[in-house]
Amino acid sequence: MEPLLSAVIVLLLVSCFTSSEALTSNNGNITIKWDIMSWNHDGYFALVTAYNYQKHRSVPSPGWRMSWRWTKKEVIRSMVGAKTTERGVCSMFKRNIPRSCLRKPTVVDLLPGAPYTQQIANCCRGGVLKPGSESEFEISVGKAGNSVKTVRLPGNFMFTVPKQQYVCRPAKNVRPTVFMSPDTKRTASAFMTWKIVCVFDKAT
Numbered sequence: 134m135e136p137l138l139s140a141v142i143v144l145l146l147v148s149c150f151t152s153s154e155a156l157t158s159n160n161g162n163i164t165i166k167w168d169i170m171s172w173n174h175d176g177y178f179a180l181v182t183a184y185n186y187q188k189h190r191s192v193p194s195p196g197w198r199m200s201w202r203w204t205k206k207e208v209i210r211s212m213v214g215a216k217t218t219e220r221g222v223c224s225m226f227k228r229n230i231p232r233s234c235l236r237k238p239t240v241v242d243l244l245p246g247a248p249y250t251q252q253i254a255n256c257c258r259g260g261v262l263k264p265g266s267e268s269e270f271e272i273s274v275g276k277a278g279n280s281v282k283t284v285r286l287p288g289n290f291m292f293t294v295p296k297q298q299y300v301c302r303p304a305k306n307v308r309p310t311v312f313m314s315p316d317t318k319r320t321a322s323a324f325m326t327w328k329i330v331c332v333f334d335k336a337t
């Protein structure tokens with residue numbers, strides 16, 4: 134074979150290998166799970182959990198940011214344990230103004246000193262996520278429809294960390310999470326669960 138041609142083939146093989154490795158990283162991933170726990174008059178309440186399944190990589194201060202693009206005309210009615218960075222234009226709402234009417238909202242964790250009423254378990258660490266730990270918040274979504282048939286998965290997920298770049302795959306429906314009560318005698322199931330897997334791509 135021509136030396137040039139074989140060099141090109143080797144290069145192609147190497148680049149195939151490295152890009153597929155980035156997609157199925159042995160170094161772990163960040164998995165973001167949305168569990169729909171209940172319905173409201175035109176949407177749902179979800180518990181959102183971000184797990185750091187990376188063995189050696191922390192999300193340092195000032196912490197993660199998460200953003201996505203709504204598929205319909207969803208709005209964020211309220212949040213506990215995290216907050217949106219911007220409200221956007223909510224002029225069509227005269228009462229009960231949503232927290233965010235942006236098509237692409239951005240969410241950040243609260244600081245450890247957040248008021249008690251705005252905290253839930255595993256929240257409020259200023260977005261710091263050590264290996265093996267998780268970060269949680271509750272979100273109330275409006276204008277989503279209140280059944281499994283009307284809810285659309287958000288798209289274009291981004292998980293942003295200072296000086297680290299992650300690539301997130303599209304959200305995927307998975308079997309609804311089963312939650313166990315603390316006494317492990319009763320179980321409850323989420324109505325719907327989806328997951329987004331984000332993999333570290335490079336330092337920036």
Ligand SMILES: *[C@@H]1O[C@H](CO)[C@@H](O)[C@H](O)[C@H]1NC(C)=O
Nearest residue numbers: 156157158161162164186330
């Ligand atoms: C993400 O990490 C978890 C925990 O190690 C693992 O179970 C899962 O398969 C990983 N997902 C992908 C798509 O790499």
